[in-house]
Amino acid sequence: MVSRIAVQCRQCGKHLVLRITISGGHQPFLFACPYCRSELRGRLSASPGKPFGLESEDFDVTDLQDNDTDVIAVAINTDFPVSLSSIEQSAEEISITPFIALVMELGDDVTMEVMANVEALRALREEIFPHVRRASSYFTRGDLNGTRNALQKAPGGDAVDFSALNVVSVLSHAMGLLYAPIEDQSLRTEAAEEWAKTLGEALRKDKLAVESLFVEFEKPLSEHRARAFDTALNMLGAVDSLISALFAERMSITPGIDIDRYRVMRDDFDALKIRYQDAFEVASRTLAFTGRVANIAHRGDVREHADGIACSFNQALNRTTAYKREPWLADFPVAKKLYDAMKRNTRNDIGHRLVRYDFESGTLKYEDGSAENYLLFLEDYLHAVRLTHHALDVCELLWYANEAVGSK
Numbered sequence: 001m002v003s004r005i006a007v008q009c010r011q012c013g014k015h016l017v018l019r020i021t022i023s024g025g026h027q028p029f030l031f032a033c034p035y036c037r038s039e040l041r042g043r044l045s046a047s048p049g050k051p052f053g054l055e056s057e058d059f060d061v062t063d064l065q066d067n068d069t070d071v072i073a074v075a076i077n078t079d080f081p082v083s084l085s086s087i088e089q090s091a092e093e094i095s096i097t098p099f100i101a102l103v104m105e106l107g108d109d110v111t112m113e114v115m116a117n118v119e120a121l122r123a124l125r126e127e128i129f130p131h132v133r134r135a136s137s138y139f140t141r142g143d144l145n146g147t148r149n150a151l152q153k154a155p156g157g158d159a160v161d162f163s164a165l166n167v168v169s170v171l172s173h174a175m176g177l178l179y180a181p182i183e184d185q186s187l188r189t190e191a192a193e194e195w196a197k198t199l200g201e202a203l204r205k206d207k208l209a210v211e212s213l214f215v216e217f218e219k220p221l222s223e224h225r226a227r228a229f230d231t232a233l234n235m236l237g238a239v240d241s242l243i244s245a246l247f248a249e250r251m252s253i254t255p256g257i258d259i260d261r262y263r264v265m266r267d268d269f270d271a272l273k274i275r276y277q278d279a280f281e282v283a284s285r286t287l288a289f290t291g292r293v294a295n296i297a298h299r300g301d302v303r304e305h306a307d308g309i310a311c312s313f314n315q316a317l318n319r320t321t322a323y324k325r326e327p328w329l330a331d332f333p334v335a336k337k338l339y340d341a342m343k344r345n346t347r348n349d350i351g352h353r354l355v356r357y358d359f360e361s362g363t364l365k366y367e368d369g370s371a372e373n374y375l376l377f378l379e380d381y382l383h384a385v386r387l388t389h390h391a392l393d394v395c396e397l398l399w400y401a402n403e404a405v406g407s408k
Helices: 098-106 108-127 129-140 144-152 167-182 185-205 207-237 239-253 269-299 313-318 322-331 333-340 344-351 374-406
Strands: 002-009 015-021 025-032 039-046 053-055 059-061 072-076 088-090 355-358 363-366 371-373
Touching (some): 025 072, 025 239, 098 239, 108 129, 108 239, 129 144, 129 167, 129 207, 144 167, 167 207, 167 239, 167 374, 185 207, 185 269, 207 269, 207 313, 207 374, 269 355, 269 374, 344 355, 363 374
Parallel strands (some): 015 072
Antiparallel strands (some): 002 059, 025 039, 039 053, 072 088
């Protein structure tokens, strides 16, 4: 639904009309005043069956006066991209909605496919996510009974026979449901199978060495697992940013669409860049665990990594850099595809605070003077979310292997 709201800029005092697409939930947005180019921030809140609320410290909701002429209307969308030609128009001009314009570009079939995933994301966020978040909180604290009880309260949870199933596998399945609308399932499965094969080979070659690894892993792995769950759930819980990312991904591979002609008015870069960096750090530190197992499986020496450099587990986990861990992905060519999908320059610049969001152009500005459409960052962010699932797969299989080794 598109709502027309007249507002007055507090900087220049002029009136404008916001054509806001109401998507539900909390929609923080950011745009430039079409008259004075001042930074205008707003936050729209909408819940089913309730009137929406609009808050801002940069503009006031008002009524247009008879003498208001040549008023400019600004199209505000926080979930799907808007053509630059539609962002600022005369308030008196009647035009198709930004969403219909996007459908005309993407085509009905692609739009329906993306919208099916969007609706699934929203439904899962409302119905399943809170239960999975609570279950994960119990699990990362070592409370399997609490994990089970939380999962049983989820929709369909009362039908699960926990006496016949491992509670960790049920939690993994529930997490998988949350990822399903945004994931390349085949790639994720291949990466998990690659990891399982490596772990199995290490156990076959030197079971005692793997058992020693689990003793060494115990406390660091417990903390790493908790961070992996926290990072994943923080990203999966913010579904609005994932919706924009899904559209951006399809637009970037659709022939004939120039994504630089589109923009999304999201005001969330400060929040997303932290989660993005967290995802990268979790994924990088995951290599300290998978690398030790691969060393046993492929070289018969727990210390010797794929790049020929030998180091202790503490050095691999705490006393090295992500850059130095990356060569260890040579032992995991499928997982490497998930890692490579994240842009190195973006994560490095964010880590060193060398990038900022420019609200007027809708781009990320880098220290070297280059600029990148924020939609492309959202697509990159989507790859980071997918990578967190691989980190969880690694933790899950290490859990099973540790249980199997410890029970014999």
